[in-house]
Amino acid sequence: xxxxxxxxxxxxxxxxxxxxxxxxxxxxxxxxxxxxxxxxxxxxxxxxxxxxxxxxxxxxxxxxxxxxxxxxxxxxxxxxxxxxxxxxxxxxxxxxxxxxxxxxxxxxxxxxxxxxxxxxxxxxxxxxxxxxxxxxxxxxxxxxxxxxxxxxxxxxxxxxxxxxxxxxxxxxxxxxxxxxxxxxxxxxxxxxxxxxxxxxxxxxxxxxxxxxxxxxxxxxxxxxxxxxxxxxxxxxxxxxxxxxxxxxxxxxxxxxxxxxxxxxxxxxxxxxxxxxxxxxxxxxxxxxxxxxxxxxxxxxxxxxxxxxxxxxxxxxxxxxxxxxxxxxxxxxxxxxxxxxxxxxxxxxxxxxxxxxxxxxxxxxxxxxxxxxxxxxxxxxxxxxx
Numbered sequence: 001x002x003x004x005x006x007x008x009x010x011x012x013x014x015x016x017x018x019x020x021x022x023x024x025x026x027x028x029x030x031x032x033x034x035x036x037x038x039x040x041x042x043x044x045x046x047x048x049x050x051x052x053x054x055x056x057x058x059x060x061x062x063x064x065x066x067x068x069x070x071x072x073x074x075x076x077x078x079x080x081x082x083x084x085x086x087x088x089x090x091x092x093x094x095x096x097x098x099x100x101x102x103x104x105x106x107x108x109x110x111x112x113x114x115x116x117x118x119x120x121x122x123x124x125x126x127x128x129x130x131x132x133x134x135x136x137x138x139x140x141x142x143x144x145x146x147x148x149x150x151x152x153x154x155x156x157x158x159x160x161x162x163x164x165x166x167x168x169x170x171x172x173x174x175x176x177x178x179x180x181x182x183x184x185x186x187x188x189x190x191x192x193x194x195x196x197x198x199x200x201x202x203x204x205x206x207x208x209x210x211x212x213x214x215x216x217x218x219x220x221x222x223x224x225x226x227x228x229x230x231x232x233x234x235x236x237x238x239x240x241x242x243x244x245x246x247x248x249x250x251x252x253x254x255x256x257x258x259x260x261x262x263x264x265x266x267x268x269x270x271x272x273x274x275x276x277x278x279x280x281x282x283x284x285x286x287x288x289x290x291x292x293x294x295x296x297x298x299x300x301x302x303x304x305x306x307x308x309x310x311x312x313x314x315x316x317x318x319x320x321x322x323x324x325x326x327x328x329x330x331x332x333x334x335x336x337x338x339x340x341x342x343x344x345x346x347x348x349x350x351x352x353x354x355x356x357x358x359x360x361x362x363x364x365x366x367x368x369x370x371x372x373x374x375x376x377x378x379x380x381x382x383x384x385x
Contacts, residue, residue: 027329028063029053029316030083031309032094037071038197041252042223043096045306046118050093052293053313057320060329069095071197076100077107084111090329090338091116093312096305098123098170098222105131112332114339116315118308120222120247121173125362136315136342137363138308140269140353140370142177145246148267148372149218150178152383153243154185158216161187162209164202164229165220167194174220174245190214197225206232216240222247224256231260241265246370249304254378264375265383269304269352272380273373283368286314287351304352311350318348
């Protein structure tokens with residue numbers, strides 16, 4: 001009966017191979033969102049969108065570990081380190097806040113794990129360095145949005161501007177980005193103010209801006225903090241045009257701002273004006289599909305910030321099969337191959353534009369990723385550039 005032993009050995013080998021094959025077909029992805037705290041208006045739709053991310057990509061099952069950092073950067077770092085060291089994730093989507101993402105860069109770089117960052121500031125990917133080469137941004141860079149705003153200002157004869165921005169990475173990045181553009185357009189900054197995300201008042205800053213009497217004001221903030229500067233300026237009697245960045249692209253901005261934010265000019269995602277976008281725009285269908293899926297699950301329409309997480313899923317769908325050709329998930333080799341595959345994404349249609357990543361550009365949006373709009377009667381309307 002010696003034939004039993006070779007047969008048993010073959011069965012054991014086959015079972016071992018099956019287990020190994022199953023292990024190769026699994027990957028973990030962390031999702032960090034600020035569903036609570038000052039930027040909850042940004043994080044809630046992002047956390048909700050995690051339920052719409054692909055659970056299977058090719059032959060690979062994907063497990064998502066979803067966490068809420070409470071809008072706190074220290075918590076974000078703790079969660080990032082846990083996802084990297086304990087959960088051994090192959091990628092992370094998040095966090096919601098720009099300061100939170102900036103605080104995490106070193107750990108992601110050391111772990112050589114890709115981050116798909118749905119944050120506003122371009123500082124997470126620019127200027128490119130050894131840390132930022134592991135980060136891919138799923139929102140429009142500040143420069144792309146600023147170009148549209150400054151062009152409109154110049155076209156309408158603006159000569160002076162008041163700036164009020166968050167005193168963090170988002171506000172500072174915007175100030176550095178827009179200042180040279182304004183100088184080239186012949187527009188002078190006559191007031192430069194900052195405030196904290198959690199501030200209950202910006203009366204002092206608004207008073208200084210009103211006293212400077214600029215032709216227009218630019219607010220550089222994200223989520224709920226976009227509302228306070230604008231409503232305060234209106235209350236203090238400012239009557240010039242107020243511009244917002246794509247950080248104000250939330251239903252809460254319109255709801256909380258009310259009549260005070262009527263006439264706001266913003267450049268942002270086409271998702272806000274989908275009914276005015278031609279069917280020929282490649283992103284229109286993708287955005288409509290996302291909105292329909294979100295509404296079916298939650299009974300409400302998502303803010304554009306949720307779409308940033310949805311697009312991260314689309315990027316993974318494109319890149320994971322390429323990475324899997326070189327290594328199995330759960331290994332350093334796979335994470336490195338995933339980074340390379342993300343950097344090679346070409347003409348991927350997302351909810352807000354078309355991604356073309358390069359070693360120098362880890363956002364990948366061009367002018368197809370923005371629309372200029374104005375708020376009229378509580379609704380965003382396309383505005384001729």
